[in-house]
Amino acid sequence: MNVIGPRREEMAAAVPARLPASLDLSGAPRWGDTIATAARDLRATLRLWRLVWTLSLFDIRLRYRGSVLGPFWLTLSTTIMIAAIGFLYARLFHQQIDHYLPFLTVSLILWNFISTVTADGSTCLTQAEGMIRAMRMPHSLHAARVVMRNILVFAHNVVVIVGVLVIFRMWPVASVLTILPAALLWCVDSFALSLLLGMLGARFRDTPPIVASMMQIVFYLTPVIWNPAMLMHHGIAMVLVRLNPFYSLLEIMRGPLLGEKVEPVAWLVACGYSVILIVLAGGVFARARGRIPYWV
Amino acid sequence: MIGLSADAVGVTFPLYHGESRSLKKTVLTTAAGRFKQSSRRGLAIEALRDISLSLHAGDRLGLVGANGAGKTTLLRLMAGIYEPVAGRLVVNGAVTALLDPGQGLNMDLTGRENIRLRALFSGYREARIRQLQEDVASFTNLGAFLDLPVRSYSAGMIVRLSFAMATAVKPQILLMDEWLLAGDAAFMEQAQHRLETVVRAADILVLSSHNNDIIRRWCNRVVWMDEGRIRADGSPDEALAAYLSPK
Numbered sequence: 001m002n003v004i005g006p007r008r009e010e011m012a013a014a015v016p017a018r019l020p021a022s023l024d025l026s027g028a029p030r031w032g033d034t035i036a037t038a039a040r041d042l043r044a045t046l047r048l049w050r051l052v053w054t055l056s057l058f059d060i061r062l063r064y065r066g067s068v069l070g071p072f073w074l075t076l077s078t079t080i081m082i083a084a085i086g087f088l089y090a091r092l093f094h095q096q097i098d099h100y101l102p103f104l105t106v107s108l109i110l111w112n113f114i115s116t117v118t119a120d121g122s123t124c125l126t127q128a129e130g131m132i133r134a135m136r137m138p139h140s141l142h143a144a145r146v147v148m149r150n151i152l153v154f155a156h157n158v159v160v161i162v163g164v165l166v167i168f169r170m171w172p173v174a175s176v177l178t179i180l181p182a183a184l185l186w187c188v189d190s191f192a193l194s195l196l197l198g199m200l201g202a203r204f205r206d207t208p209p210i211v212a213s214m215m216q217i218v219f220y221l222t223p224v225i226w227n228p229a230m231l232m233h234h235g236i237a238m239v240l241v242r243l244n245p246f247y248s249l250l251e252i253m254r255g256p257l258l259g260e261k262v263e264p265v266a267w268l269v270a271c272g273y274s275v276i277l278i279v280l281a282g283g284v285f286a287r288a289r290g291r292i293p294y295w296v
Numbered sequence: 297m298i299g300l301s302a303d304a305v306g307v308t309f310p311l312y313h314g315e316s317r318s319l320k321k322t323v324l325t326t327a328a329g330r331f332k333q334s335s336r337r338g339l340a341i342e343a344l345r346d347i348s349l350s351l352h353a354g355d356r357l358g359l360v361g362a363n364g365a366g367k368t369t370l371l372r373l374m375a376g377i378y379e380p381v382a383g384r385l386v387v388n389g390a391v392t393a394l395l396d397p398g399q400g401l402n403m404d405l406t407g408r409e410n411i412r413l414r415a416l417f418s419g420y421r422e423a424r425i426r427q428l429q430e431d432v433a434s435f436t437n438l439g440a441f442l443d444l445p446v447r448s449y450s451a452g453m454i455v456r457l458s459f460a461m462a463t464a465v466k467p468q469i470l471l472m473d474e475w476l477l478a479g480d481a482a483f484m485e486q487a488q489h490r491l492e493t494v495v496r497a498a499d500i501l502v503l504s505s506h507n508n509d510i511i512r513r514w515c516n517r518v519v520w521m522d523e524g525r526i527r528a529d530g531s532p533d534e535a536l537a538a539y540l541s542p543k
Binding site for chain 2: 022023024025026027028047048050051054055058062065130131132133134135136137203290291293294295
């Protein structure tokens with residue numbers, strides 16, 4: 001049996017593979033081709049949403065495997081932190097607790113989402129090195145996994161938000177619908193941000209610590225634990241706050257949740273920054289996508 | 297039409313990370329040939345150079361060559377993992393690459409969870425996933441281990457798991473590194489039949505091996521890789537004779 005020709009046989013176990021059937025890759029692609037390949041990558045990630053969901057679920061399950069409370073540690077630790085910080089800072093900032101605590105709860109939980117998305121995003125490709133080098137798969141899937149995982153974490157914290165709103169008898173029924181477009185914008189933005197930071201993190205290994213320390217600074221500069229109303233009489237500071245992309249993104253989610261009206265300018269700024277982010281992430285992805293396996 | 301063609305393909309690894317400066321020194325003295333200094337990108341390794349090759353249905357290609365000759369990189373290129381830096385690669389057909397037993401497995405997840413992920417990647421639904429899990433379970437005899445993290449498996453168990461997972465899909469183009477054929481005797485006996493059916497069913501096989509008996513047994517064409525280039529491409533007898541002849 002020296003030479004084995006292709007002979008079709010019945011295979012009880014085997015099922016036909018449903019992998020991408022064809023591939024045409026050039027060492028010097030034209031712009032049109034790179035954009036088309038990047039778009040195919042994104043579409044493949046969308047098609048594999050079941051895989052993204054399961055990966056994210058396993059990520060969270062793994063983190064708490066063997067623990068008694070499991071993922072409810074997420075809920076519990078958020079509750080403890082908000083209770084501890086809330087009463088102290090209400091005093092420090094001379095705020096009424098029934099206004100300040102709901103504000104702080106919503107802000108901190110939303111900020112937690114942003115900061116973990118940036119941290120996880122900057123390592124999303126380097127962490128997936130094993131998968132990337134084992135088989136051809138869409139690279140944007142790893143960014144989608146970061147977003148999905150953090151949405152699941154957020155879902156555990158929504159319990160705290162609901163609890164606080166019930167305790168302080170706030171019913172943001174009228175504005176609750178405007179959460180939907182804001183949530184959609186958040187999903188798209190965090191996906192673009194993860195993808196961009198993931199590529200930067202794969203190419204430049206200093207990215208994760210830089211992002212971490214930047215986000216720490218941004219946390220203090222952005223009205224997360226302090227209310228922007230405290231700056232009302234300082235015109236120039238207020239302008240700086242309004243131009244902060246994280247402030248406008250927080251506002252469009254925080255406003256409806258607290259039953260407050262969102263300034264149209266916040267939406268404008270949020271959308272403006274989002275367009276810049278999406279174009280930047282898309283451009284870098286189209287250009288650098290093929291290099292990712294070489295970088296990780 | 298199932299096929300694979302590479303036209304003057306080059307693959308270059310950039311050396312961005314690590315101690316590139318001291319690495320540069322050692323590297324330039326030992327293997328000057330394959331390192332090139334590009335002004336913009338710094339130091340780079342030319343892992344594959346000017347690879348032109350075309351495969352059609354029925355081809356069973358064996359890759360031979362010394363360690364570091366670029367065999368595994370060529371397999372990764374054909375799998376679409378590394379995209380060419382120069383030239384053009386066209387692949388028509390569903391590719392499965394069996395490169396490394398542990399690769400693509402999440403060591404912290406259980407065997408069953410790993411199977412689910414692989415099945416979801418192939419686009420399977422719940423019924424198909426169950427079927428795949430059953431199939432892998434009965435083939436590997438892992439029993440209760442299938443519900444334990446892969447980290448707790450022995451090396452042999454990991455080989456069995458990845459082998460069963462990889463051979464459960466029927467690829468049109470099958471790319472294999474030799475680890476699959478180098479299992480222990482008991483496993484090989486069990487695996488032989490399953491492997492043969494998968495290999496026979498594949499339209500194109502590319503197999504990288506150091507074992508010339510394996511190459512002679514499975515392949516009808518051999519490419520000799522040397523320092524990232526194709527040194528010889530022909531029938532097993534010709535190419536192996538050239539490869540084995542004293543220089």
